[in-house]
Amino acid sequence: MLEVHQFPCLSDNYGFLLHDPVSLETACIDTPDADAYLREAAGRGWQITQIWNTHWHPDHAGGNAAIKAATGCVVVAPEVDASKIEAIDRMVKHGDVVSLGGYSAQMIDVGGHTKGHVAYHVPEAGMAFVGDALFALGCGRMFEGTAPQFWASLLRLKALPPQTMLYCAHEYTASNARFALHADPDNRELAAYAEEIATRRAKDQPTVPTKLDRELAANPFLRADDLMLQTRWGGGDAIATFAALRAAKDTF
Template structure:
């Protein structure tokens, strides 16, 4: 089986994703930041949109639902915890639920913290996960609605995926994330190499999404909140407390 993934920029710094199962002809939108862009890209690929999979309620992730559904008649899958704020929901899902795209089975993972109901979609057969704004290369989402304990538990679920998993995040934030990451974890050689690579790629106007879980486990300071070195530098007697200190520092970092 081959899952086709089409990534494209939209809005100011979002990425759009269309995923396509050639065998069934089904195509899912991962979030809908820009309905016109999604419809245009799907048409150019010759793909028929049959589903929308929302990760959370923010307008730059669900704002195109109604227009795409009106144009295609697709089914909207969305997180149960955010469903009241999302238009056109046909199926509300939560941790442990399964979603299908043709023969591909998709596991729903609770990654609440950025919003209370935020979810990710993991397709183990394709070794990919779509994580929205929960996790970014060298960073994580702002904690708008959740608590440090909730958000750390969410990141721990992502940490438990196979290390070879390719992670698709929703924004191009990596260069700014790298600046904070090097400040937060200055002795990390893997991080410094990663950050230098990011600068070089952005200089060439290349995307830094997707990333791999293995790369993030080695270099992303938020995923390293359970490392004794990070606790020693940032304080906290638990990973949750260290994560809270890191997230608060990132919020005010310039």
């Protein structure tokens, strides 16, 4: 089975090393901190062979050049964001496949946070690395995309198997939970989830990864097609509801 090593980076990022124990290949999922990635890989005796970038922001691709110089790894990055990413060897888009040993990751277009953001879905392992497109109880800010684009991206993630583990790039969950309770105050699943999050964060425990089925029940951004949320926020249209929720979160 694939192994995921998760560790904190920078102020609130998570670093992920994805390792295939058969082929001994290891992929960095984004590169917020080159020194941290190299140190964590060396500590586990893993050789970095690939980098999989989700989008161009420096806290996701800023370590590419240093890690490639140290390891000779192959850098995979989204085609639309490629002009802003260093050291790319292969550009990918929606529907493309990359391999790590005997495992394949499918590219999902999740543009909205940036125009070219992609997620890496590994069906056989039941996991998806979603960068800043989706967070536990939240989603990324809409810096470059449009509400229709971002909602279409979230629909692609909603369509994954419900047991998929989502590896989000930041520990934003406590803040997201406060907004979610404001946005959807009558949601019992959300209330229970928020209590669990508070307990975990009080113990300095991570809230990532999260499972898709739980997000489908409690994450207001994935529930913009819910009639009750539409009545509260958007007047009967999923895109308008998503846009209203995103705008409200930006100033919450």
